[in-house]
Amino acid sequence: MSVMYVETRWLINMLLDQVQLEIFKNLFRSVAEEMGVVMQRSAYSPNIKERLDFSCALFDRDGDMVAQAAHIPVHLGSMPLSVKAAIQAFEPAEGDVILLNDPYAGGTHLPDITAITPCFYRGNLVGYLANRAHHADVGGAFPGSMGLGREVYQEGLRIPPVRLYRAGRLQEDVMQLILANVRVRVERLGDLQAQIAANRRGETRLLELVEKYGADGVYDWMNRLLEYSQEMMKAALRRIPDGEYTFRDALEDDGLGSGPLPIKATVSVRGEHAKVDFSGTAPQTPGPLNCVYAVTLSAVGYVFRCLLDEGVPTNAGIFRAFEVIAPEGTVVNARPPAAVAGGNVETSQRIVDVVLGALAQALPDRIPAAGCGTMNNVTIGGVDPRTGSPFTYYETLGGGMGAHAKGPGLSGVQIHMTNTKNTPVEALEYAYPLRVSRYALRRNSGGEGLHRGGDGLIRELEALAPCRAALLTERRTSAPYGLEGGQVGAVGENHVRQSGAIRRLPGKVEIDLNPGDILSVATPGGGGFGTPTGSPPPRQATSDRRTSTQ
């Protein structure tokens, strides 16, 4: 032990800081990553265990995020506000686990439930472990809690910061209150337990670090890492030519008849300072396309984070390097009780499009054309005739990525604010009374250009039991933009086939399905980059071949 002490003192005093930075970066990141492994392995719902729709992070004792595992970007800037809200609500106490999902008290949209565990060493607070998971249902008017609500009250159970554990004891009444308000009780219970287990594992690892390096040693290095990321961010900002860059795009509609909803961003860069101002953006809207500030911050943070190497720790330091102005009462900073289910998944993508569009003027070689610009949210709920139990299925579909100066966009992938996996067809059909009748790339949906945008996807689902579906999709009428002469990507299309007739559906819709009905979602392609050279794309030749066997 005394050798360890001497060595640690010596390391901190004498060694090259660069070396230690790298070491602690790895140490903190592995805490968050290991939490993710525990979460994935022990969760119940396909949305978490197969699609990995969750994030895990480590915070210092001030509530600043130190490390986040590379999970879902939209959680990136918003989790810190959850931790702050938890700290504000309760004096951190040993053995507590705080739960919340209220968009207006540290959350984003209701399905994302955050669990926060303050971590104590010999009675002293040394940090927080937090994770956020998208639950496939949190009650409300619509199965899957991703429907077309007019107020947050219709969107599901709203959980302000509450203590699910106090002094190490489960508050059974709190748990029962939550479970009484959701559709698939056993799944929620399993997922919540997985969230608790993930934090518990993170706590164990953090305490090991404190044991080894001392509470102050760990705290110092946490702060050095924040400074490091901040320095990296400033260096990246310095490489952007000074100036004011404005871009405007729009959400198509809010599903309840309002729209289009313009979003405008002005990015000002001076030296190592950057400011993103959303003045000129549409006021908040009745439908569920509103964002709380946390989501807007996440989206802007994501764009700036992309200007850094993959290896730079994603932490609070990045967020110290820029400023976001989001006028209150707009779709990018809504006031309660605005409905917000789609703000997180749809509006966040448009915010990215707008901020990237502005930066493309400054950095034409580094910024891609617009990607598919929507998460193509599909939610289906009903009763599974095989078991007699209710089910809720939630999935987001990828699309085309925007092309860029160096090459084409990727096809059929999740872009920007999400990176969830798909539910395998064979797992989906086992878990739900649904059959996938087609899952394919949507050929030639990427925008033409010197480099083509990536292609979107087509996913067709056949209902095997009566159920109710909701679609929350964008880019169905306004196409993803191209850059430098590249063409727009193809807009997405939603269809339903009922009793032999095929009908086109709007971008946002709730619909009842009967056995045999087929819901088809074709997702948008990415925008092209550069003026097309005129020669037809080679991939055209293949579509024939692939249908010749029918």
Add this chain to the structure above:
Amino acid sequence: MTHAKKPPLVIGVDTGGTFTDFIAITPEGQVHTYKTLSTPHDPGIAVLKGIDVLLEQVGGDSMRVVHGSTVATNAILERKGARTAFVTTEGFGDILYIGRQSRAALYDLTPTPPEPLVGPEHIFEVTERVGVDASIVRPLDPQAVKRVTRALQNDAIESVALLFLHSYANPEHERRVAAALRDAGLWVSVSHEILPEHREYERASTTLLNAYVSPLMQRYLSRLGDAVADRGFESFRVMQSSGGVIDATDAGRFGVRTVLSGPAGGVVGAQRAGVAADTTHLITFDMGGTSTDVALVPGRLQVTTESTVEGFPVRIPVLDIHTVGAGGGSIASIDAGGALRVGPQSAGADPGPACYGRGGTGFTVTDANLLLGRLPEAWFMGGEMSLDRTAAIRAGERLAHQVGATLDDLAYGVIQVVNSNMERAVKVISVERGHDPRDFTLVSFGGAGSLHACELARSLQIPRVLIPRYPGILSAMGMAVADVVKTYSHALLGPLDTDHMADAAQLGTRLKREAESDLDGEGVSREERTFTLALDLRYRHQSFELTVPCATLLEESAAHLTKRLAEAFHQLHESTYGHAHPTEPVELVAVRLRAEGRVPRPTLPPPLGTQSVPRPSAHQAVYFNRGWRESAIYERDSLGPGAVIEGPAVVVERHATTLIPPDAECTLHPSGALLVNT
């Protein structure tokens, strides 16, 4: 067929990127080693050259060859596999491209699309559909099968990967199409034969990789097999990624099983060295020029079904080896935020580290080791290769100047950073899976491993480091001594109840019958066989399974087993994830069988050295964390039984160098391994 009492001459051959390594163990227990440059255009040339050299030295009448080949791996890396087509259910031709729909790098706005193994013009869809309950939703269209067969022939397709949805539940359609394609003279990899488990993308990827590499693998192995047979060998086996060997003919059919065979040989070799030194709980550490492989051996070899090659999932059992892209050739740099980075750029074998004097200007880990006195030049590669210290200093000074550090601090910093990468890799396989490194011994091998092992062990509080004999060719050694291993699995989705338990027992019986016949084919005698049955179980709502051993599946009553397995599962879940749900229903997912055939164990000779009180060959200054220390240099081959070395010291041998830090004590174990108490 039984083996002769006297063990045969065994030759292990490991083809690596730069060198092909050989080890020959004679029936009398003599060991001969050989290393020659690999011949990438036809790896067999180097293999036969080495075998001939060794045969000239030792001779013999009963002989076996075990080979670890990179043919399959290289075919994938270089996209030089067979002309392959993918045939699948109508509506799902793109599943290979879509994958799991996620992107590899979260914050990369301009990623490069991965190059697929099969172009869209070679993907064919067939009208058919099987349901999740094994029912036929749409019958197979025989006309479509004919059309596809013709198209494949017209396109001069050599190899076909065939996958229909839910074929693990009902393989009828796959069987019929496979038969038609095989009749047409095509090479067919069928998904339910390769991996009868659910999740279509992972199954498709594994099947496709098999289709892509197997024809090459078979041509290579059959040519080499003929040449080996001409030299009078009784068997020619190939190392698999699972750590066991199989007959070369089998390996040609299931090429995907060999994609990670090189590192697997090293882990097996490390395990055997551990056993010889009475140590069972090991962390293996194989540090080469461009990458480092680490694996956890908690008393037995651990396999995983979640590995990837070039980003493509491979869901067959392979040894659970974690690879990081850092090694002796990794280049140091300073990033924009002022942090010292090591890798991912590597100087490779050519030009190599600056000190190789072949024009490399990047400052590498090897250069840092040289400047810190840790790599005594006179003994490097047995003294056959001279090192250019001036070039290393030049490369280092440029970087040191950039950060305003002294050359010593910089070089030591590089070592610290690369060690921290290694530390993280070891944590991934140990602490992240609930194992405390303090309970393990670090087994270090590969060209660069033993220079870093003791300091790495200290930072992880691993109490002991073991450096086996022949650390530079340990993979070849592992291949020479590995057992025959065959693995089987079959999906069985359903609740854990007596009915399904009975089905599981039936499946188990079937798998065992198959295994028995395969081991007959390998010439493994009945008394040398062991079978390990296990079931994959999960909670009704989970989709990650835990594998629960079930030795008595074929004997115990279904009712009894059902109860016992549920309890075992709850316990395993608790110990793995820290919580369990004893009231939740448990589901069966798959039956697994591992069949092992023990091969005769060669005995190794005792160490040749005689110095039980070791005499240093020289002294030189070596840099440690508190500055330069005068350190003794010992030649490993001179050490005799009972020899004890106090750190700081350096032990040199032909293909490896071991650094013993101050206050550490190194002893020579009777088995010939060096054991360092850190």
